[in-house]
Amino acid sequence: MDRNKEFEQTLVLIKPDALKNSLTGYVLSLLSEFHTGLRFAGAKIVYVGRMLAEEHYAEHQGKIFFPSLLEYIMGKLHYPDEPWKRRVIALVYQGPDAVQKIRDICGPTNPLVARDKSPGCIRALGTLVSLKDNNGKVIGERMDNLIHASATNEDAEREIKLWFKPTDIPPFMRAYPIEMNQSSYYFEAGSLYLTHEPARICLLAPGDIAWKTDIDALRLLEKGLQTGGSLGSVAAKYLINTERDVE
Ligand code: CDP
Ligand code: MG
Numbered sequence: 001m002d003r004n005k006e007f008e009q010t011l012v013l014i015k016p017d018a019l020k021n022s023l024t025g026y027v028l029s030l031l032s033e034f035h036t037g038l039r040f041a042g043a044k045i046v047y048v049g050r051m052l053a054e055e056h057y058a059e060h061q062g063k064i065f066f067p068s069l070l071e072y073i074m075g076k077l078h079y080p081d082e083p084w085k086r087r088v089i090a091l092v093y094q095g096p097d098a099v100q101k102i103r104d105i106c107g108p109t110n111p112l113v114a115r116d117k118s119p120g121c122i123r124a125l126g127t128l129v130s131l132k133d134n135n136g137k138v139i140g141e142r143m144d145n146l147i148h149a150s151a152t153n154e155d156a157e158r159e160i161k162l163w164f165k166p167t168d169i170p171p172f173m174r175a176y177p178i179e180m181n182q183s184s185y186y187f188e189a190g191s192l193y194l195t196h197e198p199a200r201i202c203l204l205a206p207g208d209i210a211w212k213t214d215i216d217a218l219r220l221l222e223k224g225l226q227t228g229g230s231l232g233s234v235a236a237k238y239l240i241n242t243e244r245d246v247e
Helices: 016-020 024-030 050-056 066-073 098-106 111-117 153-163 212-224 229-239
Strands: 009-014 039-046 088-094 127-132 138-144 147-149 178-180 185-188 191-193 201-204 209-211
Touching (some): 016 066, 050 066, 050 153, 066 138, 098 147, 178 212
Antiparallel strands (some): 127 138, 185 201
């Protein structure tokens, strides 16, 4: 067995438009082990807060569609008046060529291109939505394309560690190194703390298992207790469904 191939992982998000259109079962069928040879390594229903959304799509910061993309992945566009329906399904798939196999089944990013070039792919069922400025002038478009899938193995590692704790994944399925944490780490309003206060949420307690890269980042951050991007990427998964990243 080629361990590296067998353990290749990718992150899939079933986005709010797919949930609203009740396409979950269809998507899961297309991605099933029978069709792809890939296995589930993790699954969760996630209320997507702004911090998680910004971290997930950090590479698109500054682009014209970025604010709208955040509202889309947060579920605010498809469920403006029903916050309790805002969620995505986050999945980790594992097996040989996981990244490329799932990208192929998803198809091109733009649903119009997907329909043209790759009929039958998941994103061929997506839609384009016009983006307008305050005067109603069309300034661009957003692509509602039903599903996210990691684009490269590097993206997959970053994204899986952003959405999942090691303990969300069965021990023998974990692809990235873990470590036992020895310190107490708390979070409040974008900052890291080493002591508890009522408003602070505990990220990690001594004895908790965490991604090794996260513990390395926290050790650096605690020296200066700085805030910033790297704290968000560590903290976001610990705030999932806690109501701390809710608006
Ligand atoms: O999702 P994928 O990796 O295929 O595409 P991306 O270029 O990384 O963009 C991330 C997401 O932003 C897309 O899936 C679209 O939902 C959205 N997007 C958009 O709305 N308008 C664009 N011009 C490009 C991307
Ligand atoms: Mg991408």
